[in-house]
Amino acid sequence: MxxxxxxxxxxxxxxxxxxxxxxxxxxxxxxxxxxxxxxxxxxGYWARLVPLYGALAVLTHLPSFARTVWSPDEGYLATQARMLAGGGVLYDTVVDRKPPLLPWLYEGAFALFGSTSLWPLRVLAIGAHLATAVLLAAIARKRWGNRAGAAAGALYLLVSIGLSPEDSQAATFEVFMLPATAAAFWFAQNRRWGPAGAAVAAASLTKQTGGAVLFAVLWLLRQDSRRPGGSRPRTSLAALAFGFGLPVTVIALSTGVKNFAFWVITGSSEYASLDGAWLNMLGRAFGNAAILAVAALGLLVPLARRWRRVREDADLWIWFGSSVAGVITGFHFFGHYYLQLIPPLVLLGVGAVARGAARWKPVLVYSLAASAAFVALGFLWPHQPLQHAESVAAEVTKDTKPQDSVLVWGMHPEMYWLADRKPATRYLTAGLLTNYAGGRDPESVGVADGMANAWKTFDAEMSEQLPEVVVDDSAGAPYAPKYIAPMRALLAAHYQRVGTDGSTVIYRLKDAQTCRVPA
The missing domain is CATH 1.10.10 (Arc Repressor Mutant, subunit A)
Known part of the structure; x- marks a missing residue:
C-alpha cells in the first residue's frame, strides 16, 4: 500500500x-x-480549452446577430413570451405543441433585457452550444484521451452550423435541448443515474424528441449492471426514474396536468402523422441530410472506414439511432430537426479518428473550411422573407393603436412580435386550427382537421373581441380563407380589404362599434 x-x-x-x-x-x-x-x-486542460471553445462558438454563430429574426419558431416564442408577460397562462391562453422550458426562458430574458430584440436569446444559444461542446469533450476525453476530447468539442462547434442558416443560427428548441442530451449521456457514462434522469427530463421539457437520449442511457445502465461490481439494476432504474419523474411531475402540476398532457403529449397526434405530400417531404429529408453530410464529411469518411466495428461504440450508435427516430417523428424533416444528430455523430467520428481511421489534421482542416463556408452563407442568406414580415408588421403598426389586437392568418407569428401588437387569439398560426404544416396534403388540411375544440375556442375569442386588423398571409395555401368557411365568413361579415403587401392581404374592421360582438 x-x-x-x-x-x-x-x-x-x-x-x-x-x-x-x-x-x-x-x-x-x-x-x-x-x-x-x-x-x-x-x-490547465479545461482552463485552456473552454476559452477557445467560447471564441469558436461566437465566431461560428456571428451570423445569428445579423438579422432581427431567423425563423417562425423564434417569432412564435417571442410572441408567447410577451403574452405570458402580459398575464397569459401557459397551456390556457398561451398555447403551443411544445414543452414549457423555452417559452419560460424567452419570458425571463425579455423581463431582464426587454422584448424588442432577440440578442439575449442568441447569446444564450451560444452558451448552449458551448455547454454542449464541453460535455462532448468530456465524454470523448474519458474514452479516447486528451486530444480526442479537445477535438470533439471543436468539431461539434464547427459542424453545428452545417445546415441552412435559418435552421442553425436561430435560438430555437433544438439548440437548447442539446446540452441536456449531452449531459444525460455524460452522467450515464459516469454511472450517475439520478442526474442522468434529470438531464433526460430537461431535454424532454425543452422539446419532446430530446427524450430520445433515454435509450442510450438505458443501454449504459444495462451494461453497467452486467459488469463485475456494477450497480444494481433496480437501484439504478429507481434513481433514473426519480431523476426523470420529479421535474416532469413538478412542471406538469404547475401548468395543470390535463393541459400539460394535452399540449405536450396527446395534442400532437394530428401533427405527427403520415399524411403529407411525400415527394415534398422526402425532398426535404434528403436535402437536409445532404447539407449536414457536406458539413460533417470530415468525420463521415473515417467513420465509414470503421462501419464494420459498430459494437465498439454501441451506446453512441444507439444515441445516434434514437436521434434519427427523433428527426423522423412527425415526418416533416425540417432542417433544425437535424441538429439533434450532431452530438452523437461527432463522437462517433472522433472515435473513428482516435482509433486510426484517419489523421486529425485533414479532418480538422476540412471541418474548418466547411464551417467558414457556412458562416459566409449565414451573412449572405436571402433577407426577403424577413423583409416581407417586417413590411407587413410596419403596416399593421401604422394602422393600429398599441392596445388594439391583431389576427395574423398564416404561419409567420413573428409578425405579431415585429408589430408589437397583441394577438387576438391563442392560436398563433393557422396550423393549429387547420392542421397545416410544411408539406401537408390539402386533403388533410381543414376545419375538421384542427386540434380538438380549437374552433370552438376561437369562436369564443372572436365573440368576445374582434381584432382591429386581420392579416391574411395564406397566399393561396390550403388554409386560405376561401377554403376555410369560418374565416371566410368572419372576413365577409366584419372586415373590409384596405391594402396588400406582396401576396399578403390586410383587412380592417368595418365599424369600430362592432369590436364587441354579443355572444
Whole structure:
C-alpha cells in the first residue's frame, strides 16, 4: 500500500489517467470531486480549452446577430413570451405543441433585457452550444484521451452550423435541448443515474424528441449492471426514474396536468402523422441530410472506414439511432430537426479518428473550411422573407393603436412580435386550427382537421373581441380563407380589404362599434 497521503495519491491517479478520474464519477465523494476539479484547473486542460471553445462558438454563430429574426419558431416564442408577460397562462391562453422550458426562458430574458430584440436569446444559444461542446469533450476525453476530447468539442462547434442558416443560427428548441442530451449521456457514462434522469427530463421539457437520449442511457445502465461490481439494476432504474419523474411531475402540476398532457403529449397526434405530400417531404429529408453530410464529411469518411466495428461504440450508435427516430417523428424533416444528430455523430467520428481511421489534421482542416463556408452563407442568406414580415408588421403598426389586437392568418407569428401588437387569439398560426404544416396534403388540411375544440375556442375569442386588423398571409395555401368557411365568413361579415403587401392581404374592421360582438 502506498504511503502517500490520500489527496496526493488521488492527484497521482488523476495525472496517470490524463487528468480524468481514476474512478467513475458516480463512485466519488464530494471531497474527491472537489479534488478532481482542483486538479483539472491545475493541469490547465479545461482552463485552456473552454476559452477557445467560447471564441469558436461566437465566431461560428456571428451570423445569428445579423438579422432581427431567423425563423417562425423564434417569432412564435417571442410572441408567447410577451403574452405570458402580459398575464397569459401557459397551456390556457398561451398555447403551443411544445414543452414549457423555452417559452419560460424567452419570458425571463425579455423581463431582464426587454422584448424588442432577440440578442439575449442568441447569446444564450451560444452558451448552449458551448455547454454542449464541453460535455462532448468530456465524454470523448474519458474514452479516447486528451486530444480526442479537445477535438470533439471543436468539431461539434464547427459542424453545428452545417445546415441552412435559418435552421442553425436561430435560438430555437433544438439548440437548447442539446446540452441536456449531452449531459444525460455524460452522467450515464459516469454511472450517475439520478442526474442522468434529470438531464433526460430537461431535454424532454425543452422539446419532446430530446427524450430520445433515454435509450442510450438505458443501454449504459444495462451494461453497467452486467459488469463485475456494477450497480444494481433496480437501484439504478429507481434513481433514473426519480431523476426523470420529479421535474416532469413538478412542471406538469404547475401548468395543470390535463393541459400539460394535452399540449405536450396527446395534442400532437394530428401533427405527427403520415399524411403529407411525400415527394415534398422526402425532398426535404434528403436535402437536409445532404447539407449536414457536406458539413460533417470530415468525420463521415473515417467513420465509414470503421462501419464494420459498430459494437465498439454501441451506446453512441444507439444515441445516434434514437436521434434519427427523433428527426423522423412527425415526418416533416425540417432542417433544425437535424441538429439533434450532431452530438452523437461527432463522437462517433472522433472515435473513428482516435482509433486510426484517419489523421486529425485533414479532418480538422476540412471541418474548418466547411464551417467558414457556412458562416459566409449565414451573412449572405436571402433577407426577403424577413423583409416581407417586417413590411407587413410596419403596416399593421401604422394602422393600429398599441392596445388594439391583431389576427395574423398564416404561419409567420413573428409578425405579431415585429408589430408589437397583441394577438387576438391563442392560436398563433393557422396550423393549429387547420392542421397545416410544411408539406401537408390539402386533403388533410381543414376545419375538421384542427386540434380538438380549437374552433370552438376561437369562436369564443372572436365573440368576445374582434381584432382591429386581420392579416391574411395564406397566399393561396390550403388554409386560405376561401377554403376555410369560418374565416371566410368572419372576413365577409366584419372586415373590409384596405391594402396588400406582396401576396399578403390586410383587412380592417368595418365599424369600430362592432369590436364587441354579443355572444
Amino acid at each position: 502506498s504511503n502517500q497521503p490520500p489527496d496526493r495519491r488521488r492527484s497521482s491517479e488523476l495525472r496517470m489517467n490524463g487528468g480524468s478520474a481514476a474512478l467513475p464519477l458516480g463512485r466519488l465523494s464530494p471531497g474527491a470531486l472537489a479534488a478532481q476539479a482542483r486538479e483539472a484547473i491545475r493541469t
